[in-house]
Amino acid sequence: MIDGIYVITDEQLAPGRTHVDIAKSALDGGARIIQLRDKDSSDEYMIEVGLAIARLTRAVGAVFIVNDRLDVAIACNADGLHVGQGDRPASELRALLPGKILGVSVGTPAEAELAAADGADYLGVGPVFPTTTKKDARPETGLEMLSKIKMASGGLPIVAIGGISEANLAQVARAGADSASVISAVVCADDMAAATRRLVYIWNAEKSKLRP
Secondary structure: OOOEEEEEEOOOOOOOOOHHHHHHHHHHOOOOEEEEOOOOOOHHHHHHHHHHHHHHHHHHOOEEEEEOOHHHHHHOOOOEEEEOOOOOOHHHHHHHOOOOEEEEEEOOHHHHHHHHHOOOOEEEEOOOOOOOOOOOOOOOOHHHHHHHHHHHOOOOOEEEEOOOOOOOHHHHHHOOOOEEEEOHHHHOOOOHHHHHHHHHHHHHHHHHHHOO
16 A cells, blocks of 8 residues: 555645645656645634545555644544654554554664564654755655665555655665655656646656566
8 A cells, every 4th residue: 555656745835836736747647645734723723634644645546644743643543653763652652543554754774673562563764865844854765775774664565755856766766665656856846736746757667677
């Protein structure tokens, strides 16, 4: 369920484009996973937006994840929640989200092993490349660390994130990621649907080469 191009919404990167606009364009372009990320807006606004995105994703069989905000994820019946190392422990969240997808950001094999043991369903790894879209981002992990975390993941899907673009997407696929998460590569594109479509094409073409 966690594979392919994973688009994170961000209303700050391209003023005038809403979370819903971004989600719709990304889905039109073939994205299979949408994450709603907004740490500053009110719960009321986020729930309204989340309900709208949930309708869009369900219509095409895509996955809808909410970043960090548990109450919003529950209120809009999202498919899952994604949290970082500084958020509530995965073991605690797992008990609060029966039947839902739980993603956890990790940066080392040890963090990957702990997240897997605590009930994570997939691991977000990054930033793989330098990024400016997350103010509190760690130093870049690089492709070699991504591969090491993949080996320590216990078989959980790996979502690469951070600085991913058309230019380096194939490298991410070859490093073993199951999914590639993008923000500015879609949100800042002149045509968001077309940009997503190109990313999907590159990803699928590279993955097809890697299949036995």
